Amino acid sequence: MANPVPPRDRTDQPWRSEGAPPPPPARKKMPGGWGGLILTALVVYLIANLVLSFFNEKDGPTISYTEFDKQVAAGNVTKIYSKGDAIQGQLKNKQPAPNGDGDYTKFTTQRPAFADDDLWAQLTKNNVTVTAEPVVQERSFLANLLISLAPMLLLVLLWVFIARRMSAGMGGAGGMLGRKAPPKPVELEAGRRTTFEDVAGIDEVEGELNDVVDFLKNPGAYRDMGAKMPRGVLLAGPPGTGKTLLARAVAGEAGVPFFSASASEFIEMIVGVGASRVRELFNEARKVAPAIIFIDEIDTIGRARGGGAGMGGHDEREQTLNQILTEMDGFTGSEGVIVLAATNRADVLDPALTRPGRFDRIVHVNPPDRGGREAILRIHTRQIPLAQDVDLEHVAKTTPGMTGAELANLANEAALLAVKRRQKTVTRSDLSDALEKVQLGAERPLVMPLEERRRTAYHESGHALLGMLQPGADPVRKITIVPRGRALGVTLSTPESDKYAYTEDYLRGRIIGALGGMAAEQVVFGVITTGAESDLEQVTTIARGMAGRWGMSERVGRLTAIPGDTQQAYGLSAAPATLDTVDEEMRRIVEECYESALNQLREHREKLDALAEALLAEETLEEAEAYRAAGIPRLGKEGREEGEAEREGEGEGEGEGL
Ligand SMILES: Nc1ncnc2c1ncn2[C@@H]1O[C@H](COP(=O)(O)OP(=O)(O)OP(=O)(O)O)[C@@H](O)[C@H]1O
Ligand SMILES: [Zn+2]
Numbered sequence: 001m002a003n004p005v006p007p008r009d010r011t012d013q014p015w016r017s018e019g020a021p022p023p024p025p026a027r028k029k030m031p032g033g034w035g036g037l038i039l040t041a042l043v044v045y046l047i048a049n050l051v052l053s054f055f056n057e058k059d060g061p062t063i064s065y066t067e068f069d070k071q072v073a074a075g076n077v078t079k080i081y082s083k084g085d086a087i088q089g090q091l092k093n094k095q096p097a098p099n100g101d102g103d104y105t106k107f108t109t110q111r112p113a114f115a116d117d118d119l120w121a122q123l124t125k126n127n128v129t130v131t132a133e134p135v136v137q138e139r140s141f142l143a144n145l146l147i148s149l150a151p152m153l154l155l156v157l158l159w160v161f162i163a164r165r166m167s168a169g170m171g172g173a174g175g176m177l178g179r180k181a182p183p184k185p186v187e188l189e190a191g192r193r194t195t196f197e198d199v200a201g202i203d204e205v206e207g208e209l210n211d212v213v214d215f216l217k218n219p220g221a222y223r224d225m226g227a228k229m230p231r232g233v234l235l236a237g238p239p240g241t242g243k244t245l246l247a248r249a250v251a252g253e254a255g256v257p258f259f260s261a262s263a264s265e266f267i268e269m270i271v272g273v274g275a276s277r278v279r280e281l282f283n284e285a286r287k288v289a290p291a292i293i294f295i296d297e298i299d300t301i302g303r304a305r306g307g308g309a310g311m312g313g314h315d316e317r318e319q320t321l322n323q324i325l326t327e328m329d330g331f332t333g334s335e336g337v338i339v340l341a342a343t344n345r346a347d348v349l350d351p352a353l354t355r356p357g358r359f360d361r362i363v364h365v366n367p368p369d370r371g372g373r374e375a376i377l378r379i380h381t382r383q384i385p386l387a388q389d390v391d392l393e394h395v396a397k398t399t400p401g402m403t404g405a406e407l408a409n410l411a412n413e414a415a416l417l418a419v420k421r422r423q424k425t426v427t428r429s430d431l432s433d434a435l436e437k438v439q440l441g442a443e444r445p446l447v448m449p450l451e452e453r454r455r456t457a458y459h460e461s462g463h464a465l466l467g468m469l470q471p472g473a474d475p476v477r478k479i480t481i482v483p484r485g486r487a488l489g490v491t492l493s494t495p496e497s498d499k500y501a502y503t504e505d506y507l508r509g510r511i512i513g514a515l516g517g518m519a520a521e522q523v524v525f526g527v528i529t530t531g532a533e534s535d536l537e538q539v540t541t542i543a544r545g546m547a548g549r550w551g552m553s554e555r556v557g558r559l560t561a562i563p564g565d566t567q568q569a570y571g572l573s574a575a576p577a578t579l580d581t582v583d584e585e586m587r588r589i590v591e592e593c594y595e596s597a598l599n600q601l602r603e604h605r606e607k608l609d610a611l612a613e614a615l616l617a618e619e620t621l622e623e624a625e626a627y628r629a630a631g632i633p634r635l636g637k638e639g640r641e642e643g644e645a646e647r648e649g650e651g652e653g654e655g656e657g658l
Helices: 032-053 065-073 119-125 142-167 205-217 219-224 243-254 263-270 271-289 313-330 370-381 392-397 406-421 428-441 450-469 504-525 532-550 564-568 576-603 607-618 623-630 640-650
Strands: 077-083 085-095 104-109 129-133 232-236 259-262 290-295 337-343 361-364 476-480 490-493 620-622
Touching: 032 142, 032 259, 065 077, 065 085, 065 104, 065 428, 129 370, 205 232, 205 243, 205 313, 205 337, 205 361, 243 259, 243 290, 243 337, 243 607, 259 263, 259 271, 259 392, 263 271, 263 313, 271 290, 271 313, 271 337, 361 504, 370 392, 392 428, 392 476, 392 640, 450 476, 450 490, 450 504, 450 532, 450 576, 450 607, 450 623, 476 623, 504 532, 504 607, 532 576, 576 607, 607 620
Parallel strands: 077 129, 232 337, 232 361, 259 290, 290 337
Antiparallel strands: 077 085, 085 104, 476 490, 476 620
16 A cells, blocks of 8 residues: 555635635633732832832922022032932021022032033032942832842742643643643543443454553553554544544543643743743653653644744744653653644644654544444443434434534433423434534534535546446445545545556556546536536646556657756757647547546446435445445455456456447
8 A cells, every 4th residue: 555546636615625624713811810819919029119219309409500509609508418429418508499499408419511620629628528439229128129139039920920820720620730740641530441441333343453552551661662652643624523522532541641631821931931841741650650741732733834824922932832742752652652633633733743753653543434323323322312303313414524523412412402391311303403402502504515415426426437347447445425634535446456557558557447436417407516626626637647647648759858957957949749649648648538438437326326425325435335335346456466466357348448
């Protein structure tokens, strides 16, 4: 499977391809007691300053320096003292105040910088007692101490505040107690542990996480064998598909402590704290290893650079991310700490995150199909008494498109209704009323409209059927109309064994298969939709290669008309006329393939219908089910090598595609 065919998808349905969903809302927290304390300290400091400066008011009026000079010359000044250029003094005889406000003996004046220096001579001549002080404000020792210490005090307070907030919220309980507590594993205190029993509808994912569980159960065995375990696993999938639940279940299954943090918590903190919180989190986990660290919403800090960083928050994000990466790089691999991270935007992640030794395993968590929904409903109705008439299979059928979280919510709403209606059990109508209510409250249609699903089912069936019909084509592994990422459905086919060179027929088969979705829509509905965009991209790439690079067009000839890298480096390019020919040949190849696709689908219309029907009912068809539904023999399912040989021997209409 070194060469999996990229999934063909239907993209760009206007109501689906919302591009970037809004970022998760930042969790607002009140500043809390410490914030208040800091504020109070600040206010007290300011008031104290004001009061002190008030007491510090100079005695007497301010007189002009000329006046002062005159008084000295007149021998009317008994003593002065100067602070810098400010002079305070006392007169022998009262003088009328300059502002006409009575008389004064004490005064203040300011000595201009350019005043000549015979003042000293004058003063000594007139027997004035002179004292001087350096320029400090005249305050009590205590006040001086307080004021000089205040900024430092503030800093300390701030630091304590940060430390508090760091421990608060981290690791769930413990933090909010108001004491500085290290992050604590959540599940150690919880009564019942979450296990895979609590997760349904994503069995493949559980399978993929099984070896993580195994490793956590006995890291020693892996260490002795010198085997390296993944350090990080990325759980990618839309909101509400159970990523958090799954992470908890892994910890529960392995019986190890579970540390949980949300990436957005890290960066909402005061600058510089995110990284130290990360460090603390990892330290605590190492102490009790084997353990699991779960980081939710990793995309808030793990976004690729230039991906629209918020103002200011950029550095903080980067530091926090770097700290996580550093901690992970620091794992020797035998510590037994595994980091699980969740995101619903795997596409925007910084490649640094997914490099080997970091989150090098990506597990896609998709919304459940019909069977999965039923299983999830069973889990969430375990504690709910159901009436006889409730048919969970039916509920599952009527809720295509809903996620695990939405189904859990549905079950709960139904129970609430039953209580309101004073019933002893939850009935069928409670469930259907609850569904209506849940649907109304949702901002997007929870349940996919039937028309949309039918179109998707035919589109995917078109891909799949043509894939099955082309001789030598890669077998179809899985078809699904459960939306994945931006695709409404996916048809997956992978080769039986590695292929190193492709025949012209194979490539034509690939084009035909890729056009199958569009062709099916054309055959069945008579119109085509925008859902085939990425199919057409794939078609164009192959056709361009065939005509322009691989010598598969007589008219272009045995040459590369579209220069490769080396040729481009030498500045080689084809004549415009040749490129025009390539263009025409690409069109011809694709048109022929499209004709062929239409013809085959018309000819095998009953197979197409059967496949689409099965897909509508089941939503996901595995390889064997798909071939059975289409009524096409799929020989040698088990042996891969043998399978290829038999398929070739089968020879259903050799060269039919042409
Ligand atoms: N596959 C599932 N099986 C059982 N319950 C599920 C499943 N998926 C979701 N749920 C229910 O929905 C709740 C919320 O799911 P969870 O928080 O794990 O989703 P999530 O993928 O982490 O979502 P988000 O991306 O919004 O954080 C779970 O606690 C559980 O009750
Ligand atoms: Zn398609």
